[in-house]
Amino acid sequence: MSFSAFSRGAFMLCAAVFCLQATAQIDQSYARDPKEAIDQDYTERIAKYTTMPELNSPLTNYLPASSTVPTPEKVLGDVSGAPDILPYAEDVYRYFRLLESATPRVKVFTIGHTEEGREMIAVAVADESLLAHYKENDARLAKLADPRTINMNDATAADLVKQSVPVYYITGTIHSPETGAPTALMELAYRLAVDDSPYIQYIRSHMITLITPVVEVDGRDRMVDIYKWHKAHPNENYPRLVYWGHYVAHDNNRDAMTLTLDLSRNVLDTYIGWHAQVLHDLHESVPFLYDNTVGDEPYNAWLDPILTNEWQMIGWNNVQEMTKFGMPGVFTHGDFDTWSPGYLMFMAAMHNGISRLYETFGNGGADTVERILTPDEYSRTWYRQNPPYPKVKWSQRDNNNYEETALLVSLSYFAQNAQTFLNNFYLKSKRSILKPNDSGPAAYVLPADEESQDRQRMLLDILRAQHVEISRTTEPVTISVPAKSKGEKKDDASDKDAKKPEPKTESRTIPTGSYVIRMDQPYSRIADALLDRQYWAPDDPQKTPYDDTGWSLPALFSVEALRITEPAILKAKMDTVKEDLSPAGPSGSGSVYLVANHADPRIVTLRYTLKNATISVTDAAVTVSGQQFPVGSIMIRNASADEVKSTLEKTNLTAIAVSAAPSVAAHPVSAPRIAMMHTWLSTQTEGWWRQAFDKLSVPFDYINTQTVSSEDDLRSKYDVIIFAPVGDDVRTPQIVAGLPMWGNALPWKKTDLTPNLGRIDSTDDMRPGLGYSGIDHLRHFVEQGGLLITSQDTAQFAIDTGLAPGVSVAPHGNLKVVGTLLATSVVDPKSPVLYGYSKPLTVYSEDGLSMNVSNIVGGTRAPRLGGNEERTTGRGGPDDPDTPQGRPYVAADPLPKPKPWEPMPLNEEQTRNNPNVIPTELRPQVLLRYADKDSLLVSGLLDHGDLLAQHAAVIAAHLGKGTVLLFANNPVYRGETIGSYPLVFNAILNFDHLGRISGGGPGASTAQ
């Protein structure tokens, strides 16, 4: 009899242990070995901490006993999932190492460390005979992973498959408030190593289970601190986990494309290094177990259909088996779209494996509490026929039951079908190599004559980290490439221009030394997905994209990557790049060094590394020794040759040395003193900025809104204050007010109880915000010549608080932008912010923010000053003037028709005695605008783009002697927006040259 035959009331009446035994009879395949001893005490506590019997299964409702192998109790002091117990990562590791010393079925490996130096581990569990020979097994898997090594021979592959067992890699707790996985995985490893039931034995002897119990180790330790604080202050609100990892929170699961975080690289290297077939990531946010692998459309367009079918196989087996156990709320599909490859699990999808993900239910700690679900969580739908209960008392043990049961079901299915999945693994690897001749393309080419070697190198470094092979041509190659567009099509272009069709392809000779990303390699799929463009149809049935809709890295890096469809490119002479390429040292001789500015991110590194050198920036283009140096190029003096050489190596920049500075106007650039200001509301979006600055060795003071609230003299300390986006839908009133002041203080600091908090920044109370004093202090800072940099919601903040006179937010209407890449056009080429940019820049927009400018404070573009031009009822046709009778006709001056990025010009009538008119030198300057409608979309979803087209994207607003820079886009995002980083760094280096009038303050000679 299955549990589903009982009513819920009946469960309440039956003793838990009896019910569990009844369940065990439903299917003999789950039966435990009757001869095997049970750890009675542990088993009773499993039942005790499980809040309802149906929230457990015959696979996990007992624990086998062992006289030699310690149970998790040895470290936890109670069973896995017991209330009130949340172990630190080191305790979790201690248990796995105890297992390793007690049984030959467990091996522990260090796989790397985190940004804060904490260890990451992977634990292999399998039969001792498999683990003793895991290296031989891995050598066979390596051949299946790269079928070129066996000449793509299917018969050889079949032999290898027969001799091999697969590797199933499980990762836990990447998301720190999702706390259940470590204890579930401790107990799972014990079961896999100890249990002699046929079900478990089969798994153990047919596959290797690989486990990283804690992915976000820094965040785990902070989360345990918070939980301990909560237990010590039981009746108080407890602080939110405002920092997870060192840089980002939830977005640590969006880093699988650019691999900027240590945890991403450590997991990918482990997955690739073991030649695993599955990467299965554990999360907790959906009741009771959502196997989100199958997900919803649109599916990522670069996946092998074999994989998407594997998702269905494994996912539906998972749901079916747990349905048979009578466990409520287990489902697959759901509303997760499978478009973006940024998720950790997607590393497997993009490297010929299988990506999987569970969302289980969790309480953000180990308290047992009553949870009230929302209708969309408990409703029955076609893919969720046995939905979760509307209300449930939920424990961490319940969570562990679900996670372990689901994993065992998956492992069992995988073991039972190991040969099929290994063969699929080989097939997917082979089909990745065959890509040039089926779906294409044949290759991507990154030409050697790329303007910014720095940005190109950064893109190549990501591909290399993705284990993509890179080749380099050894002779010039002439190929057919997509024709270059003749530039932005003007909306008002004449019909004559429009009729000339542009050719689709053109012949191009690619110079020696160009980089070729061949698609006839095993990991072609990730390279293709990253280098291609994305298109999300505005009328796609999926109306709520789960994450960004576009990510094309060449566009975001502003690097040319030619998509070559002709397989002939693969026959060109080229070598595989084995070593890192170091740039040539400075050429020429002399004590003055010139570095061309091609909007290279690491120019800023150069300034801060050569601390004592005299550095200036050219105010005009200049040619020296036949080499072009665009406006904004760098001149270095008073630095030793050795210093310059080592700095160039570090920055991947090239320089020429000359004996005297060329005769060109220049201005000095100091190493401006930077502060980065964060709120206590959310730190993730600004965390990406911190990470970028750290990676580029740009020093900054990390301050918070409370510091600024109490510190008036910011200008004596700082030249630049960065207020990076807050995110999380935080708006100006919250930035100013902070969290409500009722209730108790919420400390974030290092104490004996919370040793892992306060490391990045600290406060006695997270609640107070910036306050009105903070706004005043920022205003004084700018008025005294400082530069305030804002973006997205903080640009809105600057507008809302009067720090950006003449700037307003453009109406959004029904515009739809969801993490979309958009083209821009330069409005003010003389602004130092745009130094080095020679071609149109693509920017990342989260939701389509754009801005308008006005020459009047508080003024907006609509209604237009002066009303509309529509003719009134009268004589003639629609285009004729109305003429009053009895007097001569007097024509009006035509009304001005500014472009969407321009302010409405003011006439004498409008400026007379008007205190709101902004003095000419303080009027906001639009530096960059969104492109015209037809060329606006680069990658992703854009609907009703006409509402955004041509509107201002980057504005310099002026206040007193200083500048407020407003980005409607986010120029520093997830390590992806490398092309727009230099906008920020140019602004920083030239912070005192961003005004309208020459001579500092509002200073440079930019166009009116």
Ligand SMILES: [Zn+2]
């Ligand atoms: Zn999660």
